[in-house]
Amino acid sequence: MEETLALFGGIPVFDQKIGYGRQSINDADIQAVIDVLQSDFLTCGPKLEEVERKLCRITGAKYAVLISNGTAALHAACYAASIQSGDEVITTPITFAASANCALYCGAKPVFADIDPETYNISPEKIEEKITDRTRAVVAVDFTGQAVELDQIREICQKHHLILIEDGAHSIGTKYNGTPVGSIADLTTFSFHPVKTVTAGEGGAVLTNDEAFYKKLLLFRSHGITRNENWMSGKSEGGWYYEQMELGMNYRMTDIQAALLGSQLDRLETFAKRRREIVRMYDEAFQEMPEIIVQKEIPQSDTVRHLYLLRLNPERLKAGRKEIFDALTAENIGCNVHYIPVYYFPYYQKLGYQKGLCPNAEALYERLITIPLYFGMSDEDVQNVIQAVKKVLNYYRK
Numbered sequence: 023m024e025e026t027l028a029l030f031g032g033i034p035v036f037d038q039k040i041g042y043g044r045q046s047i048n049d050a051d052i053q054a055v056i057d058v059l060q061s062d063f064l065t066c067g068p069k070l071e072e073v074e075r076k077l078c079r080i081t082g083a084k085y086a087v088l089i090s091n092g093t094a095a096l097h098a099a100c101y102a103a104s105i106q107s108g109d110e111v112i113t114t115p116i117t118f119a120a121s122a123n124c125a126l127y128c129g130a131k132p133v134f135a136d137i138d139p140e141t142y143n144i145s146p147e148k149i150e151e152k153i154t155d156r157t158r159a160v161v162a163v164d165f166t167g168q169a170v171e172l173d174q175i176r177e178i179c180q181k182h183h184l185i186l187i188e189d190g191a192h193s194i195g196t197k198y199n200g201t202p203v204g205s206i207a208d209l210t211t212f213s214f215h216p217v218k219t220v221t222a223g224e225g226g227a228v229l230t231n232d233e234a235f236y237k238k239l240l241l242f243r244s245h246g247i248t249r250n251e252n253w254m255s256g257k258s259e260g261g262w263y264y265e266q267m268e269l270g271m272n273y274r275m276t277d278i279q280a281a282l283l284g285s286q287l288d289r290l291e292t293f294a295k296r297r298r299e300i301v302r303m304y305d306e307a308f309q310e311m312p313e314i315i316v317q318k319e320i321p322q323s324d325t326v327r328h329l330y331l332l333r334l335n336p337e338r339l340k341a342g343r344k345e346i347f348d349a350l351t352a353e354n355i356g357c358n359v360h361y362i363p364v365y366y367f368p369y370y371q372k373l374g375y376q377k378g379l380c381p382n383a384e385a386l387y388e389r390l391i392t393i394p395l396y397f398g399m400s401d402e403d404v405q406n407v408i409q410a411v412k413k414v415l416n417y418y419r420k
């Protein structure tokens with residue numbers, strides 16, 4: 023062992039901690055926000071519709087509704103899909119909790135279907151096994167940015183009259199069989215949190231091609247209130263008049279956030295290109311290392327990757343995930359784990375979900391480490407991460 027591990031007193035590969043994800047803000051982004059701050063509207067202004075139109079242009083969806091964050095977008099999508107008490111909603115355990123919580127918000131029960139052990143996305147066959155006469159919807163997550171098996175899942179949904187909600191929090195810019203994510207499922211949600219590919223600070227969106235869903239989304243975003251006479255129970259009583267038609271929320275996005283998002287969306291191609299370059303460098307380095315299993319890509323998905331995962335091969339390593347995670351952290355690499363299976367959380371355990379439910383997801387979780395992937399990484403940063411991973415895994419090699 024030539025180089026000492028930082029964990030045991032050596033010099034870390036990075037002299038300062040780097041995160042696993044990070045936003046990129048340029049002068050145009052800043053100027054877009056300043057312009058709104060100097061305008062007449064901080065919220066409920068013209069920026070929202072402008073950026074919604076931009077999202078429609080990028081994805082090919084008919085309608086886009088900007089929402090305050092990705093979690094609220096999932097809630098709004100479930101509301102639009104009329105999910106309610108007594109319903110079941112099938113989703114993956116390998117996701118951020120919001121993909122399952124959105125069913126709970128509507129009084130429905132999340133049902134977890136296991137993942138494909140190679141792509142890590144929800145398995146269409148496992149979805150079908152979980153369908154009952156209470157199932158109303160599937161929330162399919164494009165995990166790490168790779169599109170789920172949309173053809174198969176749509177077919178299953180059509181056959182069983184289920185609504186397909188695609189959680190695209192990771193996948194803006196990704197195409198499935200040449201069609202952008204956002205225009206394929208009944209409802210698609212995005213998140214614009216700063217670790218995601220494009221950011222609004224906080225932000226989300228729901229996209230759909232269905233006018234009835236669109237109307238429900240608009241109502242739900244703003245208290246269920248409308249000023250549109252066509253949507254009222256009767257006639258408007260005058261210029262001041264509005265009606266609350268349903269029980270909605272205040273899930274509006276501000277014009278400040280929308281301005282930042284609009285500018286970031288103009289950079290999506292640039293972001294996507296760089297993410298692809300970094301993924302290529304990682305894949306080349308890691309594909310030849312037997313200690314690591316590289317995530318499988320399905321040919322239908324032209325992926326803009328949000329996360330890069332190392333899956334450790336226990337047959338080749340004498341240390342577990344925790345030791346390797348700690349060693350990489352000591353090299354100043356801000357690692358993470360995506361994700362702890364949702365039903366492991368105490369809240370879900372209290373609801374009665376048991377460990378053992380999704381064996382592929384549970385086995386994956388034990389071996390996963392997320393390493394840095396973001397637009398601002400230099401080639402040198404990428405090479406340093408690769409060097410650190412090699413150093414740590416060589417040390418723990420069996």
Ligand SMILES: *Cc1c(COP(=O)(O)O)cnc(C)c1O
Nearest residue numbers: 091092093118120191213214215
């Ligand atoms: C980030 C994320 C969300 C939630 O988005 P927020 O904007 O943070 O509320 C939902 N689902 C997945 C898969 C995510 O990664």
